[in-house]
Amino acid sequence: MLEKEFFTEYGEASQYQIQEVVGKGSYGVVASAECPHTGGKVAIKKMTNVFEHVSDAIRILREIKLLRLLKHPDIVEIKHIMLPPCRKEFKDIYVVFELMESDLHHVLKVNDDLTPQHHQFFLYQLLRGLKFMHSAHVFHRDLKPKNILANADCKIKICDLGLARVSFTDSPSAVFWTDYVATRWYRAPELCGSFYSNYTPAIDMWSVGCIFAEMLTGKPLFPGKNVVHQLELVTDLLGTPSPITLSRIRNEKARKYLSNMRRKEAVPFTHKFPNVDPVALKLLQRLVAFDPKDRPSAEEALADPYFQGLANVDYEPSRQPISKLEFEFERRKLTRDDVRELMYREILEYHPQMLQEYLQGEENINSHFLYPSGVDQFKQEFARLEEHDEDEEERNSPSIQRKYTSLPRERVCSSDDEGGDSVHAQTSSASVVFTPPQTTSTATRLSSQKTTQIDKAKAAATPVKRSACLVRSDSICASRSVGVSSAVS
CATH class of the missing domain: 1.10.510.10 (Transferase(Phosphotransferase) domain 1)
Structure with missing residues (x-):
């Protein structure tokens, strides 16, 4: 691996300043973060012990693939996936999503x-x-x-394409x-x-x-x-x-x-x-x-x-049907190591230089060498935030169920959870537990009239404009109100 690439990967954690825990469940933890270079906000999802159950790992792999292949303004986007410190032994995955305030x-x-x-x-x-x-x-x-x-x-x-399927x-x-x-x-x-x-x-x-x-x-x-x-x-x-x-x-x-x-x-x-x-x-x-x-x-x-x-x-764009080759793994029985290798290959899609080396046959790339990955820094940040969040939960009112990002996880069903059958509860997707904001400002009505754009489908064109009243939203940032923009970018 090129020296330049080594230090680029090591520094990827510094691209984001993790701010606070906004959701957690059996799948892991979601934290909000900000990119200092762009000022943009993202949601970083830490998924723990991904390969503990092969069936769950396959579902996560399937959704990560689909979200990469279905890039569209009206489908949630994965911005980045952190490179694991070791190709053969990693257990956790850190996925960076665009941040959405509510559902x-x-x-x-x-x-x-x-x-x-x-x-x-x-x-x-x-x-x-x-x-x-x-x-x-x-x-x-x-x-x-x-x-x-x-x-x-x-x-x-x-969002939440964990149950999605492709017809071939x-x-x-x-x-x-x-x-x-x-x-x-x-x-x-x-x-x-x-x-x-x-x-x-x-x-x-x-x-x-x-x-x-x-x-x-x-x-x-x-x-x-x-x-x-x-x-x-x-x-x-x-x-x-x-x-x-x-x-x-x-x-x-x-x-x-x-x-x-x-x-x-x-x-x-x-x-x-x-x-x-x-x-x-x-x-x-x-x-x-x-x-x-x-x-x-x-x-x-x-x-x-x-x-x-x-x-x-x-x-209103369309696209060509997805190739069978993308989901060839669905037709064979996979071991835990098989899924880990497929997941690593998918993560490399967000690391172009390393992907190029991988495709050129450098099979030993990051196979056993454990280098100081940006994931190590993220682990420390998440541990600190989770400890702080647990202290906050003891002082706060009961949490409400919320979801900010995608990817499958075990369902947390309540008796009135939109008719979720108990027989299906074990394999479906769950809402994230969310701690309500401590200030009332996030629940105030955003009622000023604004001009709203319908986004273009990634291509440059004049957007269609609609006049609509902005809606009230529970911000995932507990300390400030939801930011209001004049257009859907």
Whole structure:
């Protein structure tokens, strides 16, 4: 390794000034940090004992890969991953994310007077990110308000791709999953009853519809207590499925169950959602169609009249499907050392010089030599912050559950955790425990009118502008208010 590269890697920890712990759980710790050179803020996630369980390590590897391959303004971005001190023995990973102040779940909870313009702007960004994701033949599979990060300037980003999967068939619709564990309240009906063996991107579009309805009303649309109750709530609103829809269900038990269900008529959406724009209701009705064939794709939804004056196809990019080679490891049984080596290779994507040497066949690069990595400095900083944070917790009121960044981890379920089935709790994703701010300034309303931009998809172009009231957000910085910018950068 070049001497220049050695000292560059050693100094990478000095790129960030770690400030405070903003979340922690069984997966590790999240701290906010600032880059002294740019003044930008980031979230650094320390994941401990990553390779203790091979299945969890594979999920983390999968998501890190997906976030690298799906670079888009509406999908959370990994800024950097710290180079481990030793290639063959490292256990912890430090991932640097862009910092987002809140998530859509808390935005909807805290703001009881969001305007139709907010709803439209949020939904547009969500669909735009999803269009890009689906064009790559990636299905998120766990969309919900907690998995959509948000800033006070109305910018949102899709996160938590721990359950996402890539389809490598000729058609993105031919995907068979046996491990689907999405949160029940936002789960498409075909997944509640295992109606089909081939699922389509329509499973994500159903979740989008549920999220849209929650924006409009401030309440979950289908808060089922169990799978049966979930289907009851769905059919209470949409009516029992038509004979044509039933004929498409290949699962005999599911088809029989729905056929024997008491006949229900659909409730007019104008009755269920009074005082909501009829154009918005028409789109919502399409998104939550019982039959997945009747739901629009993300691209089709973006062309809906609801987005007239906002949508611009020039800022709604697609991409080529992801190559099979990126996920070749999914087709073989991996040992702990196999996953560690694959993870190291992925980390090198953020260290170009070392990646070049690695690809040139210098297999001994950082294999056993333990050099003073920047990770060592981070370990000391995190240990100090965690000790301080534990002292603070003893003096503070009970924490609330929050999430700021992505990457899978064991779920921390509560009894009302958006319908999370206990049978699924062991393998799904968790909310991060967050200590509330000590000052009231972070909970004040950011109500001044500002001009908001919809970002471009990394390409230079004139952004579309929207006028929207900034939303209140619980800042992750306990000592100061959420910063307000005049545009979404």
